[in-house]
Amino acid sequence: ETGVTQSPTHLIKTRGQQVTLRCSSQSGHNTVSWYQQALGQGPQFIFQYYREEENGRGNFPPRFSGLQFPNYSSELNVNALELDDSALYLCASSLLGQNYGYTFGSGTRLTVV
Amino acid sequence: DAKTTQPNSMESNEEEPVHLPCNHSTISGTDYIHWYRQLPSQGPEYVIHGLTSNVNNRMASLAIAEDRKSSTLILHRATLRDAAVYYCILNYGGSQGNLIFGKGTKLSVKP
Numbered sequence: 001e002t003g004v005t006q007s008p009t010h011l012i013k014t015r016g017q018q019v020t021l022r023c024s025s026q027s028g029h030n031t032v033s034w035y036q037q038a039l040g041q042g043p044q045f046i047f048q049y050y051r052e053e054e055n056g057r058g059n060f061p062p063r064f065s066g067l068q069f070p071n072y073s074s075e076l077n078v079n080a081l082e083l084d085d086s087a088l089y090l091c092a093s094s095l096l097g098q099n100y101g102y103t104f105g106s107g108t109r110l111t112v113v
Numbered sequence: 114d115a116k117t118t119q120p121n122s123m124e125s126n127e128e129e130p131v132h133l134p135c136n137h138s139t140i141s142g143t144d145y146i147h148w149y150r151q152l153p154s155q156g157p158e159y160v161i162h163g164l165t166s167n168v169n170n171r172m173a174s175l176a177i178a179e180d181r182k183s184s185t186l187i188l189h190r191a192t193l194r195d196a197a198v199y200y201c202i203l204n205y206g207g208s209q210g211n212l213i214f215g216k217g218t219k220l221s222v223k224p
Contacts, residue, residue: 045211090156092157104159
């Protein structure tokens with residue numbers, strides 16, 4: 001198993017800028033989900049991709065968008081960054097369905113100044 | 114949204130068993146019970162999951178009540194590396210990847 005890898009590990013951006021975070025899913029997994037984790041809180045679901053299409057979305061505005069590529073890697077894009085977007089962004093991959101566990105990456109720590 | 118209730122924190126001694134409880138009184142028949150843990154500065158790590166029967170793996174055991182309204186994660190011999198926040202989550206039909214994390218239980222392990 002290759003696990004889930006995310007890049008970069010840390011990032012500092014200025015308010016109003018745009019950011020792209022990247023994720024490489026675990027081999028054999030066909031879904032990828034993204035989560036935002038603020039300091040001291042549990043992760044919050046942003047969205048899931050399956051077969052390169054958005055399969056579910058949490059309560060996040062449209063400036064949060066994503067892509068899944070044929071090799072199951074993924075990107076999270078955030079436009080018009082706000083200070084409150086500062087958080088740990090986690091990518092998780094799995095097989096589609098409730099009876100499968102998720103493999104999480106170590107995350108990208110985004111700081112917006 | 115399917116919800117779970119866990120104690121905020123628990124303490125254990127090293128090499129002793131730990132029982133982490135979780136209440137999920139609104140669980141429905143097709144909801145799977147998942148447990149994850151998160152060590153400091155890391156992403157969550159899958160621990161175990163089950164539907165109705167008790168489950169064992171190399172990391173832990175999951176005991177599910179007969180009415181499925183509660184479950185217990187059992188670490189058979191706690192080590193210092195087990196100190197983490199443990200999340201009990203219901204993975205429900207149609208969740209589409211939305212694992213709803215609560216605040217979890219922060220487990221401290223004393224040497």
